[in-house]
Amino acid sequence: MQGHVDPYLRLTLSSGSGRVMNLHRVTRRLLAKGEGGKRFFGTTALNDAYLIKDVDPRIDLTMDRERIRVRTRIYLPFDPANAFEGGQMIDVGARDYRSALEQFADVRVPERKAALDTDMAMLGVMDSLPSLAPFLVRDRLERAGYPVDDRYVQVSTNEWDEISHFIRTQFRKIILAVFGTNGSGNDAKLDQLLQKLWDLEDKPALTALAAAFRLPTENPESTFYAWKGVIYFTYEYGTFAERIRKFLLWLKNDATVPAWIAAPIPQEVNRLRDTLFARMTTDLDEINQRLAAYQQSFDDLFGGGAKGAQPFIEFLSKASQHFNVLGVAIGRVQHVTLVWDRFNTALKGKAPKPETLVELLAALAQVLGEPANTNAIAPTVATARI
Known part of the structure; x- marks a missing residue:
């Protein structure tokens, strides 16, 4: 290239x-x-x-x-x-x-x-x-x-500690629910098991843990690491949701050009807005459905429901798939939002030039998986200016 x-x-x-x-x-x-x-x-x-x-x-x-x-x-x-x-x-x-x-x-x-x-x-x-x-x-x-x-x-040390605490807390609650220990702060066995789950280095212990969860025991490290990753994405998405909401409001209400701008720019802006909104919605629905399924299965362990631990075990059996899809979808919507955030800040309240808006929206659509438009009407970034 x-x-x-x-x-x-x-x-x-x-x-x-x-x-x-x-x-x-x-x-x-x-x-x-x-x-x-x-x-x-x-x-x-x-x-x-x-x-x-x-x-x-x-x-x-x-x-x-x-x-x-x-x-x-x-x-x-x-x-x-x-x-x-x-x-x-x-x-x-x-x-x-x-x-x-x-x-x-x-x-x-x-x-x-x-x-x-x-x-x-x-x-x-x-x-x-x-x-x-x-x-x-x-x-x-x-x-x-x-x-x-x-x-x-x-x-940062604070961020690392906060994320680690969030993940360990969920690990601990699940272990308590599955193994039925008394939850005492001095429960050395529980703390030892929790550390093994965090470190993911003790293969025999992880194999035994997978068996206790009624999961395949061939490669327990990948399953439990994917679970850890899902918990991390739960945390990460929660910290970023408000910025995503602001981008969607801008896309819906403000990513426009005046009607008198020469065609075909207004039509292209509208097409790209619809494409972006549809693809963002698809990714966000996927994220929300998977995280909601995890949270519901997590809550069922403690709610005394008829299904008990089964929904959580089923979720965990597909943890690697959930981890991959969440990683892609969250990364894409986060990427789009960060790019827009920087772009919007640079505008300082001014309206962008129509050609620049087309270029931005087209590039953001590609981030979300839209094929490149070989008939793009916008100039290159080298010549376009806010």
Whole structure:
């Protein structure tokens, strides 16, 4: 990929959502300050990368969500000083994946080959996640034995503790409900089991726990980690819902152009608004239905209902599917909202130029899975201005 970067990719690269991890920005800032220390990857060029979570285009999320595959893409700018002017896109795990990365590391030098091997192992761990949310990335990499520099994965101590407490509280309640312990704060057995569930390292203990939940015991780590991920997304979505609501109000009421603007811009704006609203609604319905199903199954454990633990066990048996779909859907609506938020702030109360509005709406629709419109009427980002 060479030449100017299209609006969709530019907006993708500049996002701070769970879809995108911007190593480039952190690396450039550290270099400008003359700061040393460990970088995220051992291979120098990879520290200028953008990691992007995207849906495999062969599977339409609106048609077959249970078969969804989330891929991790590496965007490496040709010129790190001008990241938006073009670069190379590499898919983690693709057939030519290793040879593509070896262009950026002299593997004839043993130390550099070893660094690339470690970097590819880290990328493999991150590829197993449906989201690049900082909490998930840091947690998953550290558990895999790859502690990361906090400057690249920015989660404050307070935020980390708050999320961890939220997840552990739900773990604890479920264990109490399923095993019927007395709930005493001094219950050493309960605390030990809770720690094993959090660490996900003791295979025999996790296998026994899966059996107690009447779940398959072949790969309990992935099931329980996906459960942990669902709880995290419950927390994350709750903190972001109000900003999503504001974007939808803007889209419904304010993303317009005057009727006298020359055709076909008004028609294109209306078409894109309808497309965006429909795709946002589809993703939000999916998120709300899955989180509501989890919450209902969680509540049923304590409500004395006739179904008891069965709904929760059924939900947990499909935890990996729920984790993947929630990661994609939440990442997309969060991404769109963050881009709009930055755009709306830059307007400072002014109306955007019609061409710029078309370009923005078209790029946001692509974030939500709409195919690119090859007959787009808007100019490129390089010429469009607010």
